[in-house]
Amino acid sequence: MSPSKGGIRYAESVTREEVEALACLMTLKCAVVEVPYGGAKGGVAINRGDYSPAEVERITRRFTTELHRRHLIGPDVDVPAPDFGTTAGDMAHIKDTYMQLEGQSVFGAACVTGKPVGQGGIRGREEATGLGVYFGIREFLSNKAVAAGAGLPTPWSVAASTFAIQGLGNVGYWAAHFIAKNGGRVTAVGERDGTVLDAAGVDVEALKAHLVAHKSVAGFTNGDSPSLVLVADPAAVLAADVDVLIPAALEGAITSANAHVVRAKVVAEAANGPVTAAADDVLTARGITVLPDLVLNAGGVLVSYFEVSKALAGLRFGRLTQRAEEAAMENLLSTLQNHGITITDRDRRRLVIGADERAHVYSGLEDGMCAACGETVKVAAEKGISLRIAAYYTAVSRVANALGSRGLWP
Structure with a gap:
């Protein structure tokens, strides 16, 4: 059996049934992006805001100890990661506790992912899920066919489109960051105390800094934009007139009670289960295309897989190749110059770049997301089914094929 993979969440509302359901979904999410792990999930029923950092650390270490006693954590058993209410710092405490219990195992850093880089984490993990959402969209x-079915122009481009983001947490922020970086216009952002609307575009970086400083959208000026509108209703973002709506908060954001207000042509599920089954029927009947969460937010588990691989190899990605790639390109440019071809300093700086760890991670993430999206579209077209059902069909088929080809023992 392969080891399993999934996040640990700290939330007062967490239940055993919720964890079991999320573990099942993680099995399918790993399968749809071809990560060779089963699914898992963990939870502690606390509100971390009620505890001091020292108390949260003790809770985390105790939880890890109980997992270890039951042989439920380790690189070859189960590899947790951050989830709702947990942080990279918590993952560092899990790693340290595990390594203390295992006697400083050389592969101990592979027992958990989402760690700080200095604790054996990997560059690019923080933004992985949000970047994966961008790649997936x-x-x-x-x-x-997908763009035309949604009523979007073909060929479609990020730069010619408008976006609304519900929730500017880790996933929502990084998705918005890469959308804006690639020319897309974010015109609406919903947070817990209100919605920011600006047809000219919301400055995502400025809004994120404002939220960190003030914990509220109140007082945000968007660079004194004359077209800025602040609405006290956080759900107003769902009715934004945009091409793509990205619900990136908690599950169940779009229900049968509010699905009728959605004006976007596409709903891209960055959160886990943001559209209920009943709402999905309403959106489909209205001709709104839903990009399924099973594929769209799988970037986190993909890069977690890379982090485990790095820990097991004991070697940073790019360490053996970066300088060699730069030297090879330098030799190529020098040869071209010797044959009379002019290479400007600007071109040289742009071309003589070896792939560092972050570049390797981004490349692998993009490859994995593109492959998963392509397969989902292909299956949907072949079977005449929705993208969501196609994603589940692909995942379940892969799990069934893996079990069938392995056979039974004894």
Whole structure:
């Protein structure tokens, strides 16, 4: 059996049934992006805000100890990661506790992912899920059939589109960051105390800094934009007139009670289960395309897989190749110059770059997301089913094929 993979969440509302359901979904999410792990999930029923940092650390270490006593954590058993209410610092405490209990195992850093880089984490993990959302939206909507079915122009481009983000936490922020970086216009952002609307575009970086400083959208000026509108209703973002709505908060944000207000042509599920089954029927009946969470937010588990691979190899990605790649390109440019071709300093700086760890992670993430989106679109077209059902069909088929080909023992 392969080891399992999934996040640990700290939330007062967490239940055994919720954890079991999320573990099942993680099995399918790993399968849809071809990560060779089963699914898992963990939870502690606390509100971390009620505890001091020292108390949270003790809770985390005790939880890890109980997992270890039951042989439920380790690189070859189960590899947790951050989830709702947990942080990279918590993952560092899990790693340290595990290594103390295991006697400083050389592979101990592979027992958990989402750690700080200095504790054996990997560059690019923090933004992985949000960047994966960006890659997924781009890949799905670059398919002419998907874009046309959503009523979008073909060829579709990020730069010619408008976006609304519900929730500017880790996933929502990084998705918005990469959308804006690639020319997309974010015109609406919903947070817990209100919605920011600006047809000219919301400065995502400025809004994030404002939220960190003030814990509220109140007082945000968006660079004194004359077209800025602040609405006290956080759900107003769902009715934003945009091409793509990205619910990136908690599950169940769009229900049968509010699905009728959605004006976007596409709903891209960055959160886990943000659209209920009943709401999905309403959106589909209205001709709104839903990009499924099973694929769209799988970037986190992909890069977690890379982090485990790094820990087991004991070697940073790019360490053996970066300088060699730069030297090879330098030699190529020098040869071209010797043959009379002019290479400007600007071109040289742009070309003589070896792939560092972050570049390797981004490349692997993009490859994995593109492959998963492409397969989902292909299956949907072949079977005449929705993208969501196609994603589940692909995942379940892969799990069934893996079990069938392995056979039974004894």
